[in-house]
Amino acid sequence: MQLEDKRAIITGGAGGIGRATALAFAAEGAKVAVVDLDAAGADAVAGEITADGGEAIALQADVSVEIDIVRVVETTVDTFGGVDVVFNNAGIIVRSTAIDLTAEEWDRVFAVNVRSVFLMCKHVVPVMAADGGGSIVNTGSGWGLTGGANALSYCASKGAVVNMTRALAIDHGPQGIRVNSVNPGDTNTDMLRDEARQLGEDPSTFLADAADRPLGRMGEPGEIAAAVVWLASDASSYVTGTALVVDGGGIA
Numbered sequence: 001m002q003l004e005d006k007r008a009i010i011t012g013g014a015g016g017i018g019r020a021t022a023l024a025f026a027a028e029g030a031k032v033a034v035v036d037l038d039a040a041g042a043d044a045v046a047g048e049i050t051a052d053g054g055e056a057i058a059l060q061a062d063v064s065v066e067i068d069i070v071r072v073v074e075t076t077v078d079t080f081g082g083v084d085v086v087f088n089n090a091g092i093i094v095r096s097t098a099i100d101l102t103a104e105e106w107d108r109v110f111a112v113n114v115r116s117v118f119l120m121c122k123h124v125v126p127v128m129a130a131d132g133g134g135s136i137v138n139t140g141s142g143w144g145l146t147g148g149a150n151a152l153s154y155c156a157s158k159g160a161v162v163n164m165t166r167a168l169a170i171d172h173g174p175q176g177i178r179v180n181s182v183n184p185g186d187t188n189t190d191m192l193r194d195e196a197r198q199l200g201e202d203p204s205t206f207l208a209d210a211a212d213r214p215l216g217r218m219g220e221p222g223e224i225a226a227a228v229v230w231l232a233s234d235a236s237s238y239v240t241g242t243a244l245v246v247d248g249g250g251i252a
């Protein structure tokens with residue numbers, strides 16, 4: 001098993017990519033703290049893991065709030081004895097240009113997508129460093145590398161995640177901590193359906209358009225999870241600071 005006895009935190013663990021990754025981590029032997037704003041959703045995912053004989057806890061938290069992050073790290077250490085892996089995956093999107101976006105929307109997107117990554121690293125890096133190291137995977141996006149239409153704050157936030165990942169890798173490599181970003185293209189989750197709603201488009205047309213790429217289809221959450229398992233595991237032991245694109249080709 002690729003993650004035997006690793007102790008992992010997954011934010012946004014109730015959502016499409018987060019849930020798939022929590023299940024994949026558990027299947028590879030990890031103990032998983034499933035963190036989400038959605039308490040019932042986090043409970044359900046942790047319940048799926050424990051029903052299958054794995055170890056998991058559910059933690060309700062807003063990843064943009066520092067006291068929530070401190071509680072998540074402390075509870076995970078108290079429960080599992082440490083933290084070896086973090087998947088910073090919680091994220092939101094607002095589909096607006098600069099003209100239509102409000103300053104409050106800009107701030108919220110940056111709080112959830114960027115501030116959260118800083119806060120988690122601030123509080124988990126000392127724990128990992130004291131234990132000899134670990135692996136942090138941050139969630140960027142193809143649009144964090146290329147930009148995209150009608151999503152100014154999202155593209156800016158994901159670009160920030162990609163570059164802060166490089167800076168974190170430089171700062172904390174000497175402590176044995178690897179930091180990488182996974183950058184999905186369109187993936188079959190509620191986020192895409194939410195985007196269709198925001199743009200006033202028919203969800204099925206929107207999802208069909210998402211298939212317009214070399215592999216001829218959008219991604220499934222398990223396909224992003226497989227890449228995260230690799231970045232989390234010792235199989236990627238010499239990989240840090242990288243932006244791994246998982247998008248069916250053609251976007252980034």
Ligand SMILES: NC(=O)c1ccc[n+]([C@@H]2O[C@H](COP(=O)([O-])OP(=O)(O)OC[C@H]3O[C@@H](n4cnc5c(N)ncnc54)[C@H](O)[C@@H]3O)[C@@H](O)[C@H]2O)c1
Nearest residue numbers: 012014015016017037062063090091141184186187189191
């Ligand atoms: N689906 C895609 O096409 C796609 C493409 C590129 C990148 N991504 C990124 O992948 C990540 C996961 O997205 P997804 O597609 O699974 O979306 P999703 O909407 O299915 O899941 C997101 C999860 O994050 C949680 N969340 C939101 N705000 C939170 C907060 N403040 N605190 C704690 N949890 C919070 C939500 O409750 C939800 O469970 C996001 O960072 C997203 O930007 C997704």
